[in-house]
Structures are given as C-alpha cells and as structure tokens.
C-alpha cells in the first residue's frame with residue numbers, strides 16, 4: 001500500500017503526471033473523471049480540474065479514498081528499475097497493442113462495409129482516423145524498441161532535444177487521434193440496434209484508449225524523466 005504522506009503531499013498544485021507516477025491508484029480517479037494523465041501530465045491538478053469543470057479538492061478526496069482502499073494497488077513503477085519498466089511496457093502494452101490494432105482495423109472496415117449506409121460519414125471518418133492512429137503507433141513502437149529503449153538500457157544519458165522529445169511529440173499526436181475517436185463514437189455509447197461487431201468495435205476502441213493512456217503515462221511520466229535525468 002502506498003504511503004499517504006510520501007514522497008510529497010497531495011495538493012492541487014501537484015502535477016497530474018507526478019500524482020500518477022507517485023500514487024498509481026490516482027490514475028483510476030483520473031480515468032473515471034476524464035482527466036488526461038499521460039500527454040496532459042504536465043498540468044497541475046488544479047488546471048486539469050478547471051478544464052473538466054471539476055473541483056480539485058473533491059478529486060483529491062477521491063484520490064485519498066483510493067489510496068486508503070489499498071487493495072489491488074497497481075505496481076509503483078517509480079520504485080522499479082528502468083529495465084523492469086521497459087520489459088513491462090513491451091510485454092504488457094506494445095505486444096498486445098500490435099495485435100489489437102490489426103484486430104480493430106479489421107472490425108472498423110467490416111462495420112463500414114456492412115453498415116456504412118446507416119451513418120456513412122461518421123463510419124468512414126472513424127475508419128480513416130483509426131488508420132492514422134495505427135500508422136502512427138506501429139512505427140512509434142518500433143523506434144522505441146529498436147532505438148530508444150536500448151539506449152536507455154545502456155545507461156548512457158539520452159540527450160535533450162533528441163529521441164525522447166520526438167516520442168513525446170508522437171504521444172501527443174496519438175492522444176489527439178484518441179480524442180477524435182472518442183468524438184466520432186459519441187463517447188463510446190453503442191448506438192441502438194448496433195450489431196455485435198459494431199458493439200465489439202466500440203468496446204475495443206474504448207479499451208484501447210484506456211490502455212494507451214496508461215502506456216503513455218508510464219513513458220512520459222516515469223521512464224523518460226528518469227532517462228533524461230529529470231527524475
């Protein structure tokens with residue numbers, strides 16, 4: 001169970017990224033409340049709440065409750081080695097993501113082909129946006145696995161303005177495409193009368209968003225700051 005008092009007190013001026021990294025269960029609250037803790041991790045809790053029309057004190061109370069609950073606490077990756085974290089990212093996020101991108105692409109094309117006439121503009125924009133996301137993420141993971149992660153594992157400092165900033169920029173691009181997918185799917189509300197493939201596509205895309213937020217959070221807020229000497 002995480003300490004409630006260390007490594008620093010919870011305040012509205014703490015950044016969302018620091019909270020997510022130091023108290024992993026806070027990410028459950030962020031997901032529930034729609035607070036972006038991966039690409040938006042540099043914002044203070046106060047700013048992030050303001051954007052969502054939420055009361056920061058209320059959100060802090062919810063985080064405290066999650067911490068007190070304790071059971072099923074996610075792993076505190078700040079306390080693990082970079083090698084363990086990289087191994088976890090590749091096994092738990094990259095490999096399943098490659099598979100999921102192929103599966104969901106097939107489903108998006110099938111829904112467009114079979115049901116395209118019901119909502120042609122939205123379904124074709126959805127398929128196009130999904131392809132942009134897939135084309136962004138597949139080479140992105142390759143670059144991480146072939147260039148950046150081995151560099152970090154070698155122990156050499158990663159230079160400023162280099163591969164880390166490039167990867168963070170690509171995370172931002174992916175984050176914007178996720179926002180677009182959420183808009184196009186009406187917040188993943190399954191339309192009445194949708195077939196099983198349509199329903200499974202909406203559910204699969206929502207799960208993809210959740211997993212990507214966690215994945216990008218581990219890289220942006222824990223792995224990269226440590227690799228560049230910022231944490």
Ligand SMILES: [Fe+2]
Nearest residue numbers: 089141144219
């Ligand atoms: Fe990654």
Ligand SMILES: [Fe+2]
Nearest residue numbers: 144167171219
């Ligand atoms: Fe990444």
